[in-house]
Amino acid sequence: MKYKVTALQDVTIRAYVRGETPIRLGNQVVMKPTKHEEWVSLRAGQVRDGLGLVIGVHPNSLPDESPTHVKGVPMIIGEGYSSEELPKEFHGLYRLEVSE
8 A cells, every 4th residue: 555645734753655676586686565664754734745654753743752662663553544544644744645
């Protein structure tokens, strides 16, 4: 599933970002789709489309909340959601919707 994030305020989120990695198949090099966790910083009003699952928010974006450590990375985890419940706003920081 791909998601579109619209920043309502300056925010840094933790999300899966899609990319490609070259791999050799015989004499050819082909690009293999990949995804990895990454911090994504957005300015108020900025839109980032095509992200994978949004995992959480950087603690600096929500300084009054206590972070949870996921694989050693501190972040603020939002309440759960399903794609059917989107679009939805999180902590007044960003709006998440399913990408077309």
